[in-house]
Amino acid sequence: MGVLKEEVINETTINKSQYSPIKEFWKNWKRQKVAFSASLFVLLLIIIAFVGPYITPYDPYEPNYNSILQGPSSSHLAGTDEYGRDIFSRLIYGTRISLSVSFISVFFGAVVGTILGLISGFFGGFLDRIIMRSSDVMFAFPDIILAIAIIAILGPGLVNVVIAIAVFTVPSFARLIRGATLEVKETVFVEAARSMGAKKTRIIYKHIFPETFSSLMVFFTMRIGTAILAAASLSFLGLGASPGTPDWGAMLTMGRDYLGTSSHVVIMPGIAIFLTVLAFNLVGDGLRDVLDPKTKNH
DSSP states (O other): OHHHHHHHHHHHHHHHHHOOHHHHHHHHHHHOHHHHHHHHHHHHHHHHHHHHHHHOSSOSSOOOTTSTTOOSOSSSTTOBOTTOOBHHHHHHHHHHHHHHHHHHHHHHHHHHHHHHHHHHHHHOHHHHHHHHHHHHHHHTSOHHHHHHHHHHHHOSSHHHHHHHHHHHHHHHHHHHHHHHHHHHTTSHHHHHHHHTTOOHHHIIIIIIHHHHHHHHHHHHHHHHHHHHHHHHHHHHTTSSSOTTSOOHHHHHHHHGGGTTTOTHHHHHHHHHHHHHHHHHHHHHHHHHHHHOTTTTTO
16 A cells, blocks of 8 residues: 555646746647637847847838839839839838837736735735726727827827837736736635735735736737737828838828829738738637637536
8 A cells, every 4th residue: 555655646746847838838839729829920020120120131221213103013023103112112111110110019018007006906905096096087089099199199100109119018017917917815825824824915916916917928929919900000190100111101191192003012011911900800809819828628
């Protein structure tokens, strides 16, 4: 009997030592065929964002008046715009702008929103009411309207677009993390940490925040797509990138006058925005299925 018990203990120890959260995630992630394919596309976009300016076949800023509004061809894969600039080169260059604006804005919005959500959910009371009522006021305005109002105060430009998107992103993260915090802080291990005299900041940092991280990552990924759409919309309205900048939204607004005669000028950046937003949303859905324990068994 003692030998059998020892063998069971040894087998359990081996299984624990062989278990790796990263390997488990990778195994489950590869099963998400659509999300996995979308993640490869996102990875390609990130690589293009880093190396794109060095691999563009043409200068995205240099006009060529001998090639104005040419359709897609072997020399210009996506055609040329009203100044003869190569649209494919401008799309590649614009990948860095669009991804940078969306990642930076969502990152800062997530940081501030997460901190506010943790404070609101853990401490409750007056702080909770102040943070949540402030969030409700911001939720009363559509995201793009709130962003336009902020840029109207700060002025147009990509930096102010980042600030505007970050601001309307904060309440979404705050509400998400608050809900997760309310759920986690009632668990046994948090109560045990309290009974042992752990500081509140340590409980939040060591016990509560790690349990909200999976939800945070899922929502962060999906908000990237929202931020890309918002940045493109603001640039389309003339509130973001300056005219001539190879930003996807700015390319749309510059090409709308030629929609009836040279539709490729609008269609190409539109396709880039559509595919990028779709890819990030699919990756977010896949992460939710893999990381959310409520959906792992479905």
